[in-house]
Amino acid sequence: MRVRILALIAILTLLLAGCTGGEDSGSASGKIRLRFQSLAWQKESVDANRELVREWNARNPDVQVQYVQGSWNSVHDQLLTSFEGGEAPDIIHDASDDLADFAYGGYLADLSGLLPERLRADIPTPSWETVTFGKGVYGVPFLQEPRVLIANQKILKASGVRIPTAERPWSWPEFRTVAKKITAAMGRGKYALAWPLKEPVSVTLNLGLSAGGQLFHRRADGKVRVGFTAADAVVPETIHDQVNTDRTASRSTLGIGGSDTLPGLFGGKYAMVPLGFSYRQQIVQQAPPGFDWTVLPAPVGDAGAVQGVSPQTLSIAEDSPHKREAMRFVDHMLQPRNMVRLARGDWMLPTGTAALADPSLRVRRDGWAVGVALAQGLRSAPAPSVRGYPEWKDKVATPAYQEFYSGAIDLDELEKRLVKDGNLVLARYQR
Incomplete structure (x- = not known):
């Protein structure tokens, strides 16, 4: 009887381990599961983010993304804890001025070899400078605010x-x-x-x-x-x-x-x-x-109509076992039409040139046209890359x-x- 009980315990342990492994990596079911932590907080923005996740999941049954709600008020400490505990989300929404210590600390993946050429070309160099630390690129800047x-x-x-x-x-x-x-x-x-x-x-x-x-x-x-x-x-x-x-x-x-x-x-x-x-x-x-x-x-000085900005960013955790799939999801989120949806949801400006050209962002109503006119003068804030x-x-x-x-x-x-x-x-x- 004692032998049979021990055997049953061993079988149950293996079954539970298999279930847990399937939930974390998707290996048992054949599906890859990614976690996307969003800091969207306004209803329009949350709705836009959730809808884009639903659209991705419907089109990519083998790579499923779970939406995780984060908060701007606590994101730095929360991410630091999750990084050190090995529980960081795969795709991370943050701001460029919060990335330096995470990038230098080895917590974020260098995206240089993962970025699609479309995305790299669509976002201007000044925006990429906000997420470049050393020789690596540690986030994709997608929303900015003059x-x-x-x-x-x-x-x-x-x-x-x-x-x-x-x-x-x-x-x-x-x-x-x-x-x-x-x-x-x-x-x-x-x-x-x-x-x-x-x-x-x-x-x-x-x-x-x-x-x-x-x-x-x-x-x-x-x-x-x-x-x-x-x-x-x-x-x-x-x-x-x-x-x-x-x-x-x-x-x-x-x-x-x-x-x-x-x-x-x-x-x-x-x-x-x-x-x-x-x-x-x-x-x-x-x-x-x-x-x-x-x-x-805003008023200007001798250098002209330029301002420093710290764009909102999407990064990938260094510990994520599915970095290429995570980047595919980031690319989906930041297609020009989707970047416009995110920008309108947050009442901000997209970084992408194709999205900035969208007619819905160039109207005089509610000052949209003024913001778009200022976009070309937005530069990397003076401090984000400073440890x-x-x-x-x-x-x-x-x-x-x-x-x-x-x-x-x-x-x-x-x-x-x-x-x-x-x-x-x-x-x-x-x-």
Whole structure:
């Protein structure tokens, strides 16, 4: 009896092992199973992603993809845990400024030899630069978001200022002058601007490219150091002076997020708010009836109408046993017609040139045409390829910029913290 029981246990163990192996790799059933973790959160975007997964599964019975919902709020720590635990999804949705440490750490697959030529040719070089670390390519950039000015058109027209266009935007000095004129026309307790700077670093660095700011400089030995120049000071000085000297920007918005400024914009307390392009969806959904709004290009400096961006990306885990099949799925997701669906779902711009040419993205309604006009000036953000950037941003740059914008420290102290303290942080990652 004891022998029979042990035999039955052995058989059951083998059966269970076979079932588990089939679920993980598809080997027992002949099917390959991939997991795709998406960070889509808006309903339109989630629906578009899920529908594209369903379409793939219907056409590819031997390579089935499971949709896994992730969250932007926790993705870095969640991915790090899953990588170290050997449980990372095969296809990973993230942003280019979160990839450097994962790429250098060996957690992401180098896609150089996997990319279809169609996809490589369709996405411009500046976008590929955002996902290139060392000699490898560790993600496919597919959605991007310029920063624009969302403005109350009624207030702007009443003030008599020149309305900027993508072809002729405001310069940074003109922007400061215009803000003074608008504030004067609005009356007491109202402001031309609300700068929502709860997360000030990316805003400052990305807009600073238009003035020629770089902040991060790669030396001949490959190491990166922080160096603060006059060009790096243009944007922070403008914001600082609008808040503390001109009183054309509200001090109370410095510590809040973009969504929190919308009631004040709708109520006429602020005439303009610098926001990411995707905020247009919230305007459409939340604005009161009759609110007359428009999308304007961000101000520009000596370098012209360029901005830094950190596109959303699709990557493949290095541990995935089915990298080629995963890339086939990525290629499906990013066919031009599908890239347009994803862009419209997120109210963002596609990176692909074929998708950008789609007529549905070139309409004036809701500012789509303005965004498309700005797309050619989008460049790799100054910092995504820098190892140690997340720590530099959180521990050094964020508090330094916040104190500078509030008037607690001056420009010299800002430079000292960014450079001296910042280089101490970066040095630990580049030994």
